Amino acid sequence: MDLTLAIIVTVVGASTPILIAALGELVVERAGVLNLGVEGMMLIGAIAGFVVQFHTGNPYLALLSGAAAGTAASLIFGFLTLSLSANQTATGLALTIFGTGFSALAGSSYSARPVTLMQPLLPEQLADHPIGRVIFGYSFPVYFAFVMVVAVRYFLHSTRAGLILRAVGENDQSAHSIGYSVIGVRYLAVMFGGAMAGIAGACFPLLLTPQWAERMTAGRGWIAVALVVFASWRPLRLLAGAYLFGLVMTMELYAKAGGGVLSVIPSELWAALPYLATIVVLVLISLRRDATTNAPACLGKPFLPTN
Amino acid sequence: MTLSRRNFVKVGGAAMALPLLGSSAFAQLEKVKVGFIYVGTINDNGYNYAHNQGRLYVEEHLGDKVETIYVENVPEGPDCERVLRELAQQGCNLIFATSFGFGDSVVKVAPQFPDVAFEHATGYMSGPNIGLYNARFYEGRAVCGTIAGHMSETGKYGYIGSFPIPEVVMGINAFVLAARKVNPDATIKPVYISTWNDPAKEADAARAMIDQGIDVIAQHTDGPAALQVAAERGIVGGFGQGADMSAFAPETQLTAIIDHWGPHYLASAEAVLAGTWVPGNTWEGLKEDVVQMGPYGAKVPADVVAAAEAMRTGQIDGSVHIFTGPINDNTGVERVPAGTTMTDAELLSMDWYVEGVEQPA
Known part of the structure; x- marks a missing residue:
């Protein structure tokens, strides 16, 4: 039982940054923009968060700086793709390369420096009991991620602004012709995606491993991008998907480290599960006759008004 | 840098100007220019x-008789050839390729610059102007294992590996052989994570092992993530790898294995200066000071420090070689008979685990 609880705690840690970054990308893509720069923005957020945590010791300020740095990086992308109508795929890839190099440069003098981890959000008494620990024992970003899932879902499906954002992503020409600023809405979405990726990056030094290391996000930004497709652009499925990926990533290690029950499923199978799950989901999606794949119709297309 | 005509004339001229003294291709020099390429x-x-610290060591000791340049983040592939050529064309007399994966490029480029000395770390392909060098990190592992044998309460250790290559397998085996000299029931669990640098995964692997009962952890990856988790969870301890990592876990680091390439780099640079450089094949360790141990942690008791020091000094004076039989593999088959010591060639191709290593999943 104790081991089960310990595994849950590790899974939650592994899933949280992926969920936060993917949630940002989901909103970006719902507005019709494909930003493949998530990994780069996460790294920029990670170094910004680390530097602020190192100098101030205030993890909330560190998260905010991660968000600010991620937003700044996303504005580069926004300017190129929205204002100048550059190719989104190429620009996003360039942003990832830029973020990797820039964060390495900015972090070059912070290599042998530890920081302190973010403390749990809720009072310790709540986390005294093992079950309490599993529910109440996390720091702020874990709960933030859950709240944001609900908030994004509510925003997209129950608010006027969310409807406009979806309209921009589904049919930019129509949205434009009835007077909405397509570029303006997309800028806001891209900035939100940048802020979320920045926060997700800052989670690495604050939540998972209190240090700065070059490329420390190690490809999780790409998992976040893939998860958005996996979740067919829906926030609740994204939550399930992020935790599923977190679970298999963690279980692979627990299965390798342990004997007994855990080794019933070989670690190789755990390692292969995310890919198997992706294939199964894609097959299921394509089998459904009543619905499309749910991809925003204008995803990845630059907006050039026709009138 | 593309090969400009001017540079080409300069390099060509320099090559022709080299006096043809006897059979030696290497002349005495007033000043040596040394190039380093790093994979990260x-x-x-x-x-x-650690390799860069070695470069600084050479500068410190040779002063104005040496000039060094380095290129970092060089990918292991065709790009490495370009970097090697550039360094040679910029007038380097000695070039250190510090990663295993640079080997193919060194073998291609070196024949084009016969008057430049090349040295390749941890490789196996030598040549008329290609030397090989490596360090006996397993000697440091044996010291760590001795400490683990004394201090662990559960007798279960975890070991985060990158890939199951002989270098890593050798380290795991040395660690547990030393630990079992103290605690014959001790076991070690290797977990391979298929990367040298993914701190979050290293940390999660450490958590996975600690949650399942290990209380001492070692790692053969690049960063201090596992050590930090050990501190966070309050287990007995862990070890620094490659460098002293006590800044990351002052209470938890029991000691560290420090790569100290400086003396080797200095010796090679001096040999090139003197015109006596010949391609060598060195595998040095604690004795030559190429492998060093970090400071012992405050929580390591005096008698354990003494035992660790005995293991360290024993390997220096040659009275202890951790791979001396009898050694059984982890299926119980005797691999090394009593009194026999494994040869370097056997060590460098080691692909089996000793008794006490739980077969990695």
């Missing part, structure tokens, strides 16, 4: 950091 960044606080 000098700020990784581990492997590449």
